[in-house]
Amino acid sequence: MQLPLLPVFTTISLLFGINTAPTLDVAPKTVVLQGHKLLERRTKLVNNRAGPKLQAAFERLEREANHLLDKGPWSVTDKKHRAPGAGIHDYSSMAKYYWPTNGGCPYVYRDGHPNPERLNYTDHAERGYMFNSSYTLSLAWYYTGDEKYARQAAKVLRNWFILKEKRMNPSINWAGFIPCQHGGTFYGIIDWSEGYTMVLDAVAILESTKAPHWTKHDIAEFKKWNTQFLHWLDTSEFGKNESAARNNHGIWALQLRAGIALFLGKHREAKRIAEEAKHRVNAQITPGGEQPEELKRSASFQYSAFALTAFTRLAMIARHPGVKVDLWRYKGPKGQSIQKAVDYLIPAATEGKKRWHHSGPVKRYEAKGVIHWAASVGNKKAKKAVDDVPAPPWGDLWPVRPAPDLM
Ligand SMILES: *[C@@H]1O[C@H](CO)[C@@H](O)[C@H](O)[C@H]1NC(C)=O
Ligand SMILES: *[C@@H]1O[C@H](CO)[C@@H](O)[C@H](O)[C@H]1NC(C)=O
Ligand SMILES: *[C@@H]1O[C@H](CO)[C@@H](O)[C@H](O)[C@H]1NC(C)=O
Numbered sequence: 001m002q003l004p005l006l007p008v009f010t011t012i013s014l015l016f017g018i019n020t021a022p023t024l025d026v027a028p029k030t031v032v033l034q035g036h037k038l039l040e041r042r043t044k045l046v047n048n049r050a051g052p053k054l055q056a057a058f059e060r061l062e063r064e065a066n067h068l069l070d071k072g073p074w075s076v077t078d079k080k081h082r083a084p085g086a087g088i089h090d091y092s093s094m095a096k097y098y099w100p101t102n103g104g105c106p107y108v109y110r111d112g113h114p115n116p117e118r119l120n121y122t123d124h125a126e127r128g129y130m131f132n133s134s135y136t137l138s139l140a141w142y143y144t145g146d147e148k149y150a151r152q153a154a155k156v157l158r159n160w161f162i163l164k165e166k167r168m169n170p171s172i173n174w175a176g177f178i179p180c181q182h183g184g185t186f187y188g189i190i191d192w193s194e195g196y197t198m199v200l201d202a203v204a205i206l207e208s209t210k211a212p213h214w215t216k217h218d219i220a221e222f223k224k225w226n227t228q229f230l231h232w233l234d235t236s237e238f239g240k241n242e243s244a245a246r247n248n249h250g251i252w253a254l255q256l257r258a259g260i261a262l263f264l265g266k267h268r269e270a271k272r273i274a275e276e277a278k279h280r281v282n283a284q285i286t287p288g289g290e291q292p293e294e295l296k297r298s299a300s301f302q303y304s305a306f307a308l309t310a311f312t313r314l315a316m317i318a319r320h321p322g323v324k325v326d327l328w329r330y331k332g333p334k335g336q337s338i339q340k341a342v343d344y345l346i347p348a349a350t351e352g353k354k355r356w357h358h359s360g361p362v363k364r365y366e367a368k369g370v371i372h373w374a375a376s377v378g379n380k381k382a383k384k385a386v387d388d389v390p391a392p393p394w395g396d397l398w399p400v401r402p403a404p405d406l407m
Contacts, residue, residue, distance in 0.1 A: 024145050028208035030201040031262045032316045032403045035208070041400060042143055057399035058143060064394075065140030068133045069152050073159030074126035075166040081120045083177035083184060089167065091127065092174040092184070093191055094118035105180035112298030112360070117179075124191055130160050131195040138202035138211075139401055147212050153202060154213040162221045170229035173238065186238035187245070193252035194306075195406055197259040197313060200226075204263065223264065230260045247293035248307035251280055255314040258323075267322035274318035274325035281311070282332035289337075289344030300358040302407075304345060305366040309404045311338045312373040316403055328377045342367075342374040343381050350388040365392040369404030376402065 027035030044050045077088050086092040096114050098107040137153035159166050176188025206214040233239035243253040254273050261270040285291055294303035315327035331337045347355035349367035356362045368389045374382035
């Protein structure tokens with residue numbers, strides 16, 4: 001008889017808050033996160049050997065996941081406003097820093113001044129909720145084995161990518177549109193490149209653990225969507241221009257394409273993109289670790305950390321078996337490197353604005369993730385500094401999801 005087993009199992013689950021189902025004891029085939037690190041942390045949590053930092057991060061993750069159980073699901077079809085020409089299934093957003101002149105056309109660029117008018121175009125916010133919640137819920141499923149998290153993650157993903165009447169078209173032709181002009185802009189692709197690899201990791205966790213509720217049909221459809229999306233990114237004029245950009249935009253686009261390629265098992269393509277990133281290190285980071293294109297921005301500390309989040313996430317993708325491009329130790333001909341660029345942020349990240357001689361505010365926590373990354377690959381300055389950099393307001397989730405987060 002099956003029934004009597006149930007209460008026993010539930011009691012165990014309640015006692016430890018952790019399901020010990022065997023399919024969960026695997027290293028997920030994630031693309032940015034390292035699966036074996038997730039498994040190592042899960043094993044500690046299951047065996048009650050988590051130290052205080054891991055335990056606190058786990059509890060924070062669980063709280064966040066609980067809060068997300070009754071949120072969403074979201075879809076591009078929810079929108080009330082869209083760029084002229086965009087269909088209801090097309091992702092559409094307004095460029096962040098454009099303002100009307102005399103209340104009308106043309107709209108002009110004002111760096112550092114986000115226009116609230118953009119908030120009327122809700123696809124941008126909803127894609128953020130979808131990115132974050134699928135990531136948090138999948139991780140909560142992985143660590144607790146409580147299927148309510150897998151169910152909600154699957155619901156959120158299915159609503160955005162799979163259901164015919166809801167799903168988004170796998171292209172981004174109407175992002176970052178500027179009112180009074182027709183069509184989107186290629187740099188609107190950043191809306192996706194800056195966060196989408198979290199979704200890939202979320203799905204990889206569900207698939208690697210054979211999560212309930214994420215069906216064979218979902219798996220096949222999600223793969224198809226990503227194959228089409230990658231093709232669009234690789235071949236469209238927008239996609240090519242965004243990848244060619246010589247600032248944070250280009251690195252984010254490379255990170256996005258390499259992540260999708262790895263997810264789809266296209267290792268040669270992921271490798272080619274990771275090799276291309278070496279040229280970007282040479283061109284965009286000085287031997288002293290400055291990133292001149294980001295230092296030009298009015299929020300120069302934020303943008304330096306933001307570009308490095310892309311570089312470091314790409315370095316993590318490149319580290320996976322099948323890709324194996326060593327970006328985390330790569331040095332350009334003049335000694336340029338990603339680690340140098342992290343080092344450059346450390347004085348301000350530990351001591352604040354008085355150690356930053358460029359424009360804009362210094363929110364020290366914005367560098368926390370990339371300093372965590374540098375410490376994890378053995379950078380001595382970063383190891384020394386990491387505990388002196390404050391956690392972001394939502395808390396330090398590095399122990400349960402060890403990759404630089406978007407701040
Ligand atoms: C949002 O759209 C509404 C309706 O079109 C408009 O009245 C309002 O001014 C817009 N909000 C902003 C911040 O522009
Ligand atoms: C998603 O989470 C990040 C922190 O990981 C936060 O900065 C961001 O504001 C969140 N976005 C949304 C739309 O909630
Ligand atoms: C893409 O870049 C090319 C070459 O710089 C440029 O001629 C073209 O106008 C750009 N396309 C778009 C859509 O901005």
